[in-house]
Amino acid sequence: MTTLTSRPKSRWERFCDSYLLYSFKRDLIAQISLLVFIALVAVAVLAPWLAPMNPYDLSQIDILASELPPFWVDGSDPAYLMGTDAQGRDLLSTILYGARVSLIIGFGAVLMQATLGVCFGLLAGYLGGRVDAFLMRLADIQLSFSTLMVAIVVGALFKAIFGGGTFSDYAVPLLVLIIGLAEWPQYARTVRASVLAEKGKEYVDAARVMGLSSRRIMFRHILPNTLSPIFVISTVQVANAIISEAALSFLGLGMPETQPSLGSLIKSGFDYLQSGSWWITLIPGVVLVVLVLVINLLGDWLRDVLNPRLYKG
Amino acid sequence: MIAFLIKRLFHALLVMFVISVIAFAIQDNLGDPIQQMVGQSVPESEREALREELGLNDPFLVQYLRFAVNAAHFDFGYSYVFNQPTTDVVLRHLPATLELVAAATFLIIVLSVPIGVYSAIKPRAWLSRFFMGVSIVGISIPVFLTAIVLIQLFAIGVSWTPFPADTGWGAWLNDLITTEGGMPAYGRGDPVPVFGTWETNFASLEGLSYLVLPAISLASIMLPLFIRLIRAEMLEVLQSDYVKFARAKGISPRRIYFLHALKNTMLPVITVGGVQIGTLVAYTILTETVFQWPGMGLMFLDAIERSDIPLIVTYLMIVGLIFVITNTLVDLIYGLINPTVKLTGKPA
Numbered sequence: 001m002t003t004l005t006s007r008p009k010s011r012w013e014r015f016c017d018s019y020l021l022y023s024f025k026r027d028l029i030a031q032i033s034l035l036v037f038i039a040l041v042a043v044a045v046l047a048p049w050l051a052p053m054n055p056y057d058l059s060q061i062d063i064l065a066s067e068l069p070p071f072w073v074d075g076s077d078p079a080y081l082m083g084t085d086a087q088g089r090d091l092l093s094t095i096l097y098g099a100r101v102s103l104i105i106g107f108g109a110v111l112m113q114a115t116l117g118v119c120f121g122l123l124a125g126y127l128g129g130r131v132d133a134f135l136m137r138l139a140d141i142q143l144s145f146s147t148l149m150v151a152i153v154v155g156a157l158f159k160a161i162f163g164g165g166t167f168s169d170y171a172v173p174l175l176v177l178i179i180g181l182a183e184w185p186q187y188a189r190t191v192r193a194s195v196l197a198e199k200g201k202e203y204v205d206a207a208r209v210m211g212l213s214s215r216r217i218m219f220r221h222i223l224p225n226t227l228s229p230i231f232v233i234s235t236v237q238v239a240n241a242i243i244s245e246a247a248l249s250f251l252g253l254g255m256p257e258t259q260p261s262l263g264s265l266i267k268s269g270f271d272y273l274q275s276g277s278w279w280i281t282l283i284p285g286v287v288l289v290v291l292v293l294v295i296n297l298l299g300d301w302l303r304d305v306l307n308p309r310l311y312k313g
Numbered sequence: 314m315i316a317f318l319i320k321r322l323f324h325a326l327l328v329m330f331v332i333s334v335i336a337f338a339i340q341d342n343l344g345d346p347i348q349q350m351v352g353q354s355v356p357e358s359e360r361e362a363l364r365e366e367l368g369l370n371d372p373f374l375v376q377y378l379r380f381a382v383n384a385a386h387f388d389f390g391y392s393y394v395f396n397q398p399t400t401d402v403v404l405r406h407l408p409a410t411l412e413l414v415a416a417a418t419f420l421i422i423v424l425s426v427p428i429g430v431y432s433a434i435k436p437r438a439w440l441s442r443f444f445m446g447v448s449i450v451g452i453s454i455p456v457f458l459t460a461i462v463l464i465q466l467f468a469i470g471v472s473w474t475p476f477p478a479d480t481g482w483g484a485w486l487n488d489l490i491t492t493e494g495g496m497p498a499y500g501r502g503d504p505v506p507v508f509g510t511w512e513t514n515f516a517s518l519e520g521l522s523y524l525v526l527p528a529i530s531l532a533s534i535m536l537p538l539f540i541r542l543i544r545a546e547m548l549e550v551l552q553s554d555y556v557k558f559a560r561a562k563g564i565s566p567r568r569i570y571f572l573h574a575l576k577n578t579m580l581p582v583i584t585v586g587g588v589q590i591g592t593l594v595a596y597t598i599l600t601e602t603v604f605q606w607p608g609m610g611l612m613f614l615d616a617i618e619r620s621d622i623p624l625i626v627t628y629l630m631i632v633g634l635i636f637v638i639t640n641t642l643v644d645l646i647y648g649l650i651n652p653t654v655k656l657t658g659k660p661a
Contacts, residue, residue, distance in 0.1 A: 141328055144640050145633075146592030148599075153629065156617045160343050243455050247599055250457050251614060263455075270461060270603070278465055285458045293453035300449065 023305050030301040033294040040291055044099040051093035052081075056259065062088045067277045085265070085280045086272050087257075094265060095284050099291065101261040105175050106242040110234055112180025113241075117187020118230065122218045124188065125195025136192070139185035151182035151244050155253035168256040175254055179244050183237065190233055194226035228306050235299035239292045246288055262288040317648055325641045332633035336626045337380045341373070343622050389627040394619050399627035403609060405510045407631075409501060410608030412514055413600065414593050416528035421535050421590075429543025430578075433551065434570060436544075445544075448537035456596055460530035460603040467526060468498035497523045500605050527604045534596050535589055542585060546578045553577075580651050587643030591636050 015021060024030055043050055053060050066088040069076045076083060082092040124135040142150055155178050159167045167174060198204060199222070207217045246263030248254035250270075255261040257268050262284045269281030364370055368379065383389065389399045432441035465471065471492045502523040504512035514520035550556060551574055559569050598610035605611065609628060616624040 141331065144588055144591065145636055146595045149592065149595035149632075152595070152598060156625070157339065157343075159617065160620060160622075239453065243453075246455050247457065250455075251598065251602060252618070266458065266461070273461065273465065274469065276469075278469075281461055282465065285461065289450075289454050289458065292455075293450060296449055296453050 020305055024301075027301055029297055033297040033301070036290065037294045037298065040099060040287075040294070041103060043096055044103050047093075047096035047100050051090075051096045052079075053090040053093040055089045055094040055097050067272065067275075067280070069277075070279050070283065073279075082283055083279045085268065086277070091280065091283060094260060095262070095287055098260050098262045098265050098284060099287060101172070101255060101259065102242050102245060102263070102288070102291070105172060105179070105245045105261065106238050108172070108176035109179035109183070109241040109245070110237045112176050113182075113184045113237065114187055114230065114234060116180060116184040118191050118223070120184065121188040121191025122195060122223065125192040126199060126214065126218050126222065132192075135188065139188050142182070142185050147182045147186075147240070148244060148247060151178055151248060152251065152253065154178045154181055155248050155251075159253060168258075171255050171259070175245055175248065178248070179241050182244070183240065186233060186237060187230065190229050191226055194229055195222055198222050198225050232299065232303045232306055235295055235302055239295040239299065242288070242292055242295075262291075314648075318645070321641050321644055325637045328637050329633065332630060332637075333381055333384055334377070336384075336629050336633075337377050339629075340380070340622055340626050341376065343620075384630060389630065390623045392616075392624045393621045394616070394624070399623045400631075402612065402624060403627050403631050406607060406609045406612045408511045408513070409504075409606060410594065410597050410601070410610060412524065413527055413531060413597055413606060413608060414590070416524050417531035417535075417593060418590055420528055420532040421539055424532075425536055425539035425543055429540045430547055430570065430575065432540070433544045433547030436548065444540060448540050451533060451537035454533070455599075456530055456534040457599045457603050459533045460526070460600060463526050463530055464498045464603070466492050467496040496526055498526050498604055501607055527600050527606050530603070531593060531596060531600045535593065538589065539582070539586060543578060543582055546581050547574060550574045550577045580647070583650070584643060584647050587646070588640060591639035594632055594635060 009017075024034075048054070055061075066084055066086055068080050068084040070083040070091070071078065071081055073083075080090050080092070082090070082095065085091055085094060120135050120139075124132040155175075158174055158178060162170070162174075195218075204217060204221060207221050212221075242262075245254060245261060246266065249261050249263030250267045252267070255264045257264055260268065265284040266281050266288070269277070269279075269284065272280055368376065371379075387400045391397065392399045392402050395402050428444050432438075432444050435441055500523070501512075501514055502520055504514050504520055505516040506512045507516075514524045556569060556574055559573055560566075564573075594610075597606075597608060598613060600606065601608045601610040602614060609632070613625065613628045615621075616628065
């Protein structure tokens with residue numbers, strides 16, 4: 001990899017000429033979605049510098065200022081733009097930190113399930129036979145139970161095994177593991193389908209004749225050719241993972257209230273809905289929906305552009 | 314057909330076996346029945362004797378076989394919390410969940426078929442675009458949030474008057490966003506007993522009113538998916554040669570759409586749809602939590618909270634059985650109504 005003299009175009013130039021960029025420039029919804037998504041990720045990443053308060057710092061919380069409404073409702077305090085929650089935490093700051101937790105778990109879980117799913121999918125598709133039958137039957141069973149059910153059951157088991165306290169301490173890595181274990185079949189199926197299509201092509205035969213090891217053929221030769229469908233389902237899976245995390249947290253099997261994600265904020269606010277404090281639950285809810293919606297819209301656009309053969313349903 | 318049937322039944326048994334092994338592993342590792350039976354003050358030697366007597370020191374396989382035989386008789390022991398056989402507890406909560414799923418399924422079928430067919434027949438109409446837009450927003454809203462918004466709108470009510478009330482249009486806009494509230498959103502009310510432990514919400518208007526909000530929430534999770542699926546399948550069918558031929562023959566469009574095209578659209582919808590209706594049972598856990606609907610999902614969460622291991626195990630086994638039965642039935646129905654499917658699954 002030293003002398004690449006005959007390379008006609010750099011990667012950046014190729015990207016500028018690509019159909020991907022062309023269709024992006026023509027699609028207003030995709031542009032707005034990307035803009036909103038980048039803005040949300042930016043404020044979530046920069047939460048410690050942007051947020052007016054640190055919701056994890058107990059000394060900054062004023063219990064007397066609890067359940068204050070947001071600025072456009074009578075009785076609000078200008079110091080708390082979006083109002084406060086039941087513990088007197090500034091809701092805006094808590095949402096920023098919460099979005100950070102949700103995004104970390106969302107991306108972490110997708111990385112986890114992609115790793116598992118790609119490995120299993122490659123193995124099943126390339127080796128075939130019993131390995132294929134076993135892995136795909138496992139995937140079928142898991143999918144027929146719905147990923148949410150599997151996540152709830154695994155979450156409940158982890159909570160029973162580790163106990164509530166330890167579970168809360170390690171909630172982020174545990175949730176990544178739970179959601180990763182629950183949703184790998186989506187990847188495995190997509191990858192397997194692509195591998196089956198690639199396996200019969202000449203370049204794979206050539207690699208085999210050259211005596212390359214199965215592992216090298218799978219990861220260095222077949223995997224790069226299956227990346228486009230992986231890329232497409234990854235967007236949708238990030239949205240799914242964020243929703244799964246929110247659902248688990250809402251059921252009390254996710255992030256603790258001291259370190260809330262958007263889901264556990266919604267849960268903690270739900271208890272105060274009947275007393276009229278709708279903002280604690282509905283404002284984080286709107287943020288969650290916008291976040292998931294823009295990711296889904298981007299995923300839709302990407303699927304239309306790349307148009308891989310996707311598993312239906 | 315017989316070979317297909319046997320194959321499917323074998324598959325179903327295999328899945329139940331896997332579930333039972335998982336359930337037994339949970340019971341074996343997490344539940345200590347001795348602790349629950351005797352409390353703190355009993356010395357270790359007596360505990361050991363009791364453990365021996367109950368067969369808890371037997372090898373894993375022997376214990377599993379005992380568990381499996383009992384499970385086949387729907388005997389999973391006693392719930393720690395209710396102090397009743399766990400099967401009775403689960404069966405008492407089963408009707409509430411099944412009624413919720415039935416009501417949601419009814420809503421899904423009644424709404425998704427016309428909307429899906431319409432947006433396939435007229436893909437460029439603004440109403441179709443509107444439905445498609447709403448459906449992608451719908452996919453992005455978690456079911457518990459839908460439920461919370463419904464509670465705020467129709468149970469608590471919204472009294473917000475941001476527009477000037479003295480002008481005609483202001484008052485009209487204020488009226489538009491103000492909702493009454495008052496819909497029941499907590500529990501089942503007073504369901505009418507049918508027989509045994511089965512009580513129904515379908516028998517009275519009052520009972521139905523309790524069912525409205527939970528059923529809408531539960532339906533909202535699957536509705537966008539079904540609309541998109543029916544639309545996609547219908548669009549594909551409308552491109553096929555036989556539909557073009559029927560058009561050329563001069564058959565009325567209505568007859569083509571609803572008699573010829575819809576039939577073939579429903580085939581894949583039944584397979585995907587049947588499985589998805591099964592997964593609705595998973596989403597009842599969320600819906601029942603929000604509405605405190607006294608079904609199996611709420612019971613399961615309570616059991617987790619209180620570490621009621623036998624009840625958790627029973628729930629897993631019974632829900633697993635429901636999933637397996639739905640999936641097998643869906644496969645069989647599909648095999649029956651689609652003459653082109655290869656029943657034995659052998660490659661050509």
